[in-house]
Amino acid sequence: MRLIGRLLYTTACAVCLVLVSTPLALVALPVGLAGGAILVLGVAGAVLIGQARWAPVRTPEQVNRGSLPGRVSPAFVRRDLAWPQYFAVQVALDVRAAAEHCRALVRRLWARPAALLRRPRVKRWWPLYVPVLAGQLAVSLAVAGGVAVVVLVAATVSAGAWLVGGTVVQLLRCADAGWQVVLRSRASCQHCYQLAAVPAYRCLGPHPPGHRLDGTDLHRDLRPGRLGVLWRRCGCGWLLPTTVLRASFSRRLEAQCPSCGERLLAGAGVVTDVRMPVFGAASAGKTQLIMSALVGLHGLAERAGVTVTPADDHSRQRYETYARLMAEGAAAAKTEAGAPPVALTLRLSRGPRVALVHLFDAAGENLVDQAQNARLAYLDHARSLVYVLDPFSIRRVRDEYAAGAPEVFVAANPATYDPEDAYNATVQRLQDYGVRTDRRRLAFVVSKADLLEKLAAGPADPAGVRAWLADNGLHNLVLAAERDFREVRWFLVSGLDSGPDGGLGPADWILAQEWRSHRG
Incomplete structure (x- = not known):
């Protein structure tokens, strides 16, 4: 009976395989x-539209915590709080998630029928499992092929996006850098005196208070890149423009100094930046020179069709004080020793051309003292410098005229430091910090021309300043200046004159080199 039963079972299985299972398997x-392909498309679609x-x-x-591939320049500290570009990292995450989910579904497809087949009663009907097995194999092959196609398509599209996007990124960055080179634009901080090519920008969007306190709302590198090519989506949800040029005109951003975090002036990093550090011994007439230069620039602007405005409240207040003192013929107050350098900024505009002109005044004691002048970082970034020499501090002038005209020397309040020491202290500091002074310009100013005229002791005109200095024992200083700097221009200046014979002379010469022309 068992043999007959086995024969009948085998016959039934064979009939089932031929007549039922094989057609169903086909x-x-x-x-x-088709189901496998639809499964892959459904999973990939759910991932792409964000429904997975x-x-x-x-x-x-x-x-922001550093989970985006690629290195960040130390100058930018860390990645900004922003959504990364899709092809920067998310495409890889999506492809991997889709492949993993498809693999999990296929495993489930194989696991459930196999579990049923292990049951004794179900095992007897194994021929009916053949079409199921065929379907499993077909689905598995389709899913494997579909995942391979998804990976291939994603890799191809990503490569194209990186090729096109990378090219656009480099072009935009080059355009930004080219603009800054042509216009000599930099972000100049009036608080820490640092200079940056790329300002930091504070997003004014709906950030929580914690972001404001720890600086998370600060975008330190808004250049095109992994966080956006033309636009960037901030973590707060606001859409921000990339490139320094576009960011500087955005109402959604506020320029900040990347070093100290203080607010920068409007146009920082985009408009021409002209820095005029004035150095020299205490009582040499530096502040008086700056005072006459500020007032003189306003007068020159009216005649030349240039609009001049103080760039901030501090500069406005200081200009008003200087204008009043110049009108009264009074002298400027001496800069306090040990006090931070005074930074005054004017905004000059003529048509579309705009410049931020910074004049820096530090106490002569700070400049002569090497321990003090090490903090004067603004000296390092200037293309042109102004050295002020007090003629009454020259030994030969003092020996020859002090006894015969004591009242003039009292009015002059001569600088106590030797002119060569005052010059060398600052120039040596620049060279010690790696500044190529041979690529810089120097306006060499002999001050207090109005008092020199009373002695009939000074040069007849600025053209004779160099020879006059050499004749009065400063031949070595003259040679040192011409050796240390690429170009030296000599000036004879009265701080009480707001015209070309005052501080306007050297200031106008520097502006002619750095703003009105684009040479050097």
Whole structure:
């Protein structure tokens, strides 16, 4: 009986295989292939449209903590709080998530029928598993092929996006850098005196208070890159423009100094930046020179069709004080020793051309003392410097005229430091910090021309300043200045004169080199 039963069972299985399972398997193959393809498309679509909760998303917080590939320049500290470009990292996460989910679904497809087949009663009906097996194989092959196609398409599109996007990024960055080179634009901080090519920008969007306190709302590198090519999506949700040129005109951003975090002037990093550090011994007439230069620039602007305005409240108040003193013929107050350098900024505009002109005044004691002048970082970034020499501090002038005209020397209040020491202290500091002074210009100013005229002791005109200095024992200083700097221009100046014979003379010469022309 057992033999007959086995024969009947084998016959039934054979009939089932031929008449039922094989036709069903032939149907299951194309159905499985189509189902597998649809499965892959459905999973990939769910991931792409963001409906797959199991797909990881690279968030701005993760980017800010350093989870985005690629190195960050030390100058920018860390990645900004912003959504990364899709092809920077999210495409890889999406492809991996889609492949993992498809693999999990296929495993489930194989696991459930196999579990049923292990049951004793179900094992007897194994021929009916053949079409199921055919469907499983078809689905698995379709899913494997579909995932391979998704990976290939994603890799191809990503490569194209990187090629096009990388090219656009480099072009935009070059345009930014080219603009700054042509216009000599830099972001100049009036508080820490540092200079930056790329300002930091504070997003004015709806950030929590914690972001304001720890600087998370600060975008230190708004150049095109992994966080956006033309636009960037901040972590707060606001859309921000990239490139320094566009960011400087955005109402959603506020320029900040990347070094100290203080607010920068409007146009910083985009408009021409002219820095005029004035150095020399105490009582040499530096502040008086700056005072006459500020007032003189306003007068010159009216005649030349240039609009001149103080760039901030501090500069406005200082200009008003200087204008009043110049009108009264009074002298400027001496800069206090040990006090921070005074930075005054004017905004000059003529048509579309704009410049921020910074004049820096530090106490002569700070400049002569090497321990003090080490903090004067503004000296390092200037293309042109102004050295002020007090003629009454020259030994030969003092020996020859002091006894015969004591009242003039009292009015002159001569500088106590030797002119060569005052010059060498600052120039040596620049060279010690790696500044190529041979690429800089120097306006060499002999001050207090109005008092020299009373002695009939000075040069007849600025053209004779060099020879006059050499004749009065400063031949070595003259040679040192011409050796140390690329170009030296000599000036004879009265701080009480707001015209070309005052501080306007050297200031106008520097502006002619750095703003009105684009040479050197």
